[in-house]
Amino acid sequence: MSRLVIVSNRVGPVRDAARAGGLAVALVDALRARGGLWYGWSGDTNNQSAGVKVEQAGALQLATADLTEDEYDDYYNGFANRCLWPLFHYRIDLTAFDRRYYEGYRRVNAKFASGLFPLLRKDDTIWVHDYHFLAFGNELRQMGAEQAIGFFLHIPFPSPEVLATLPNHDALVRGLFAYDVLGFQTSRDLERFCDFVVREAGGHVEGDHVTCFGRTIIARAFPIGIDTDGFAKMAAESEDARRQHEKAVRSLRGRAQMIGVDRLDYTKGLPERFQAFERLLDDYPDARGELVYLQIAPTSRGDVQAYREMRQELEGLSGHINGQYGEFDWTPLRYINRAFARRSLAGLYRASKIGLITPLRDGMNLVAKEYIAAQNPEDPGVLILSRFAGAIYQMPEAIAVNPYDIKEVADAIQNARYMSLEERQERFQALFDGLKRDDVAYWRDSFLATLEHEAPMHRKAERPA
Numbered sequence: 001m002s003r004l005v006i007v008s009n010r011v012g013p014v015r016d017a018a019r020a021g022g023l024a025v026a027l028v029d030a031l032r033a034r035g036g037l038w039y040g041w042s043g044d045t046n047n048q049s050a051g052v053k054v055e056q057a058g059a060l061q062l063a064t065a066d067l068t069e070d071e072y073d074d075y076y077n078g079f080a081n082r083c084l085w086p087l088f089h090y091r092i093d094l095t096a097f098d099r100r101y102y103e104g105y106r107r108v109n110a111k112f113a114s115g116l117f118p119l120l121r122k123d124d125t126i127w128v129h130d131y132h133f134l135a136f137g138n139e140l141r142q143m144g145a146e147q148a149i150g151f152f153l154h155i156p157f158p159s160p161e162v163l164a165t166l167p168n169h170d171a172l173v174r175g176l177f178a179y180d181v182l183g184f185q186t187s188r189d190l191e192r193f194c195d196f197v198v199r200e201a202g203g204h205v206e207g208d209h210v211t212c213f214g215r216t217i218i219a220r221a222f223p224i225g226i227d228t229d230g231f232a233k234m235a236a237e238s239e240d241a242r243r244q245h246e247k248a249v250r251s252l253r254g255r256a257q258m259i260g261v262d263r264l265d266y267t268k269g270l271p272e273r274f275q276a277f278e279r280l281l282d283d284y285p286d287a288r289g290e291l292v293y294l295q296i297a298p299t300s301r302g303d304v305q306a307y308r309e310m311r312q313e314l315e316g317l318s319g320h321i322n323g324q325y326g327e328f329d330w331t332p333l334r335y336i337n338r339a340f341a342r343r344s345l346a347g348l349y350r351a352s353k354i355g356l357i358t359p360l361r362d363g364m365n366l367v368a369k370e371y372i373a374a375q376n377p378e379d380p381g382v383l384i385l386s387r388f389a390g391a392i393y394q395m396p397e398a399i400a401v402n403p404y405d406i407k408e409v410a411d412a413i414q415n416a417r418y419m420s421l422e423e424r425q426e427r428f429q430a431l432f433d434g435l436k437r438d439d440v441a442y443w444r445d446s447f448l449a450t451l452e453h454e455a456p457m458h459r460k461a462e463r464p465a
């Protein structure tokens, strides 16, 4: 079996299983099994960088490089987080088109590719992750890399009209054809990619073979999952989860809890969600004093203006809701701006009768999956999920809502509050079975099988006789 090389903006955590999410654990498992290499940004900025640092972590190697401060501003904060992130989530209004950002992005993709190239072996399988490294494969090919290289996009792929607003979209899409396999979260993302290739770039599609710019590649949807059994076990059996569950139940004093857990990001629809909760309290007085909404939202990307503004807006809204509706012995909205340990989160999910996950646009949304995995099958909670989260295609038994429609979300919460045990169990079981089938190991293995077994055959067939 060939060595696996994973490339992603952030590496790990590799050793700290409690901190690592399902994705990191799944990738580390694959790397350990085959003795692989994980390569990416160290997380540090350093203007006198010492190049690539390689360290051994048990059976696998970690390779990292620093960014200079300019690179951090232009590539990471600039093109990745102020350009690609908002645009791919349909927020053209928040997209900052700046040539300097794009140049920085290209430079960093080239720099990281040239850092990896000398470490590569002839028969390595290379798997590149996410929007930070769209151009990475092309840079590697320019250096002469002939290995199988796959790419997985963890965020949505936008519609052609939206993508076309990006000044350098043609070069970015052309660069994607350096990969052998492109993976998307949902078949809708895949369709939008194919649509772009056909309508804007003059390519053609046959099954999952997409031809353009003189290359044929495989493009397919691989919806990412979680470690379903592991998460369910952690929620039900770990000491930390149990303790957190008990603490939550005690503090609720017989009231029901509704939970939302999201990075503080404008794609997550948090202001709309707060408004929907307010609407519920307004329209359904029986919810007052009976339901507590816990929103956990750790700050992220705090040096980008749009994130700071949203944080202020949410503080205003939560103060308003609690001021308007709160009683001396009932705080309707508990809004917490910090990260929780994964085990504690699992306990909090399990203590919540409703999971309210209503992003305006989301590649997949793992929190929705974790919420279901954490439930007690005897008395499960109800998931309310945005129809614009990728997860909705795999979770049709959730209550689907339009997150922009405040009244619809308020009504869905009321519906969830009174749902019968029988219906909750039926929905839960169907959702849980789906999560068990399509877990993160299945995702990883099906992507790698495509890259290692289908793509090479395909590459051979493509070569002229």
Ligand code: ADP
Residues within 6 Å of the ligand: 021, 022, 261, 262, 263, 296, 297, 298, 338, 339, 340, 341, 342, 345, 364, 365, 366, 367, 368, 370
């Ligand atoms: P995104 O990748 O956009 O942040 P996802 O829902 O797909 O959204 O993944 C978020 C991951 O981060 C989940 O695994 C979730 O458990 C974790 N997470 C989110 N909020 C917190 C928090 N407050 N504390 C700890 N982990 C969190």
